[in-house]
Amino acid sequence: MNGGPSGFNNAPVTRGFIVASAVFSVFFGIRRSNQFGLSYQDIIQNLQISRLVPSIFAFSSSPELIFGLYLLYYFRIFERQIGSNKYSVFILFSSIASLLLEVSAIALLRGSPSDFLAPGPYGLIYASFIPFYFDIPVSTHFRVFGIKFSDKFFVYLAGLQLLLSSWRRSFLPGICGIVAGFLYRMNVFGIRKAKFPASVSSFFSRLSWLSSASPPASSRNVIPNVPSTTVRQRNFDSVPTTVEPSEEYITTLVSMGFDRDSARRALIQARNDINAATNVLLEAQSH
Structure with missing residues (x-):
């Protein structure tokens, strides 16, 4: 793990x-x-x-x-x-x-x-x-x-x-x-x-960028290399329910300890949103 x-x-x-x-x-x-x-x-x-x-x-x-x-x-x-x-x-x-x-x-x-x-x-x-x-x-x-x-x-x-x-x-x-x-x-x-405004995590992103040659990452909890159009379309209603889950999303959930099939089903249920899929898996595990 x-x-x-x-x-x-x-x-x-x-x-x-x-x-x-x-x-x-x-x-x-x-x-x-x-x-x-x-x-x-x-x-x-x-x-x-x-x-x-x-x-x-x-x-x-x-x-x-x-x-x-x-x-x-x-x-x-x-x-x-x-x-x-x-x-x-x-x-x-x-x-x-x-x-x-x-x-x-x-x-x-x-x-x-x-x-x-x-x-x-x-x-x-x-x-x-x-x-x-x-x-x-x-x-x-x-x-x-x-x-x-x-x-x-x-x-x-x-x-x-x-x-x-x-x-x-x-x-x-x-x-x-x-x-x-x-x-x-x-x-x-x-x-x-409770949660801080997005400007707080953006500040940490800019601060930590000083120690890295790479540009600051997005403050959202979004896996990189996702097309920008997908990032902007956060409304679940705009995402097709039959969209194929990202392989990188599946890999991330598997690295957290979930099995591959459960990760894939959760991503489909959550319409390819990794945060929602993680919550689905954790709630299923607690029952």
């Missing part, structure tokens, strides 16, 4: 976030690992609020950076599923909710002045494990020494490695991220219906 087509096609927000995390980590976090970690003394006693924003992006060590960026890159699959505008809301909600939980935990635990939480986008990463667990199906199994594993095993293994990378300093932010993911799934405050 993989995260879909390689690269950042239809995932400009993910690309922008990864670029920001890499820049913060290389130029600030790794060089000064203790500067952006949250601690009781700095946040509660000295009210150094300026630490909060950098702590969302900057990893404090090279191993954390490697595993963290790998997971962020893999979870771009969710931006492709729900679209860049809703995924931007997911990033903001999971990051803020996790950060508030971390600050609350620091205030309750009151560790020693030298104790601080590991910085980095733990909130977003571990919040993403919730839809990964519930919504991404297992496509294959394999056995090692008689023990049965699924193709999702290596993603969980990378997450466990990152969670325990700094032991208690990284464990608590990871748990807070998982709680934030559950809150999003429970649709608190109707958050799952």
Whole structure:
């Protein structure tokens, strides 16, 4: 199983976030690992609020950076599923909710002045494990020494490695991220219906283009190489119900873990709209 087509096609927000995390980590976090970690003394006693924003992006060590960026890159699959505008809301909600939980935990635990939480986008990463667990199906199994594993095993293994990378300093932010993911799934405050204007994902697309030689991708969750006339005709009434599904759409759904026949039928039912087809497949799986 993989995260879909390689690269950042239809995932400009993910690309922008990864670029920001890499820049913060290389130029600030790794060089000064203790500067952006949250601690009781700095946040509660000295009210150094300026630490909060950098702590969302900057990893404090090279191993954390490697595993963290790998997971962020893999979870771009969710931006492709729900679209860049809703995924931007997911990033903001999971990051803020996790950060508030971390600050609350620091205030309750009151560790020693030298104790601080590991910085980095733990909130977003571990919040993403919730839809990964519930919504991404297992496509294959394999056995090692008689023990049965699924193709999702290596993603969980990378997450466990990152969670325990700094032991208690990284464990608590990871748990807070998982709680934030559950809150999003429970649709608190109707958050799952919220989405940013298209200009937000367009901004991330232009921002991430600075690190790439290719032109910015469309902010819509549309597979590339589709004729522009098809992109413009988003009204389902204008798409023939008997249209043959795009082979690239089928490949994308198969890479998400769905079988080929189900993917093809869902695309026909959704009139060749990959977002609607994904929802059809996920709803069918939940019943």
